[in-house]
Amino acid sequence: MSKKRRTWTPEEKATIVLEILREENTLAEIAKKHEVSQQLLSRWKTEFIANMSAVFNKKNEDVDKLKQEHEDEKELLVKKIGELTLDVDWLKKKQIQISQMKKKER
Template sequence: MSTKRRSYSPQFKAKVALAALKNDEPIAELAARFKIHPTMINNWKRALADSAADIFDKGHKSQKQNEAQVDNLYRQIGKLKVENDFLAKKLSL
């Protein structure tokens, strides 16, 4: 009789983690109110605190990733253009 593991939405996890960060209630009361284990609340709270800086840094990372992707795509375009020109010359002979 195994029970299926419950999965929680990211919105629910954020809601619980923010409630834990506020420190208005003890973790045990939050666990009872949300019907989850206190360890999960502590894990989500720690994950939120660790990744909070990434929320504000997201624009910089995505811009760098976009620039890298554009550079890679330009390289691929150049390579394909050279191959296309080479094949066009071979076919015209």
Template sequence: MLRTRRTFGKDFKARVVLKALKEKDTIEVLAKKYELRPNQISMWKTDAIRNLFAVFSAEKTVVAKNEIPSEKRNAQIGQLTLKNDFLKKSLG
């Protein structure tokens, strides 16, 4: 009988890794529960820990790209305030 490889989705992997990180159950217990090898859970856990830093650095990069420098932002606020005041005086 030929055995086919099982593939696991990212949601399943994340759920197993989170339980492994909480350490309520041992990796061996989780392996039995999810019908996995303990080595597989350990590898997923190691990958998750390695990539955890990338998640936070990527988030900061996106914020930094979209953020306008404070000097430019303040200048824009000043210009908009002047235009708003001018329109209020001319229309009102």
């Protein structure tokens, strides 16, 4: 019988890597505790160390790009809401005018 592959959330990975970095237990003990291979833990640690400078990067391009895209989309939606509001107001006005014209014809 094969083992079901386990998936880890980024938060779980970070917690385990911090436990490795504290060096209170050996890598083998941590691997046994969390039922993860030592090679995988070493890979997570290496990846964490390689990318930890991104945490302190104030000009993180990905975050800035996402923020800009969000602002652009928000601006577009606000503009569209304004256009639709004008259309609805115009239609309401025309409906009143048409109903008044029909009353006069009777």
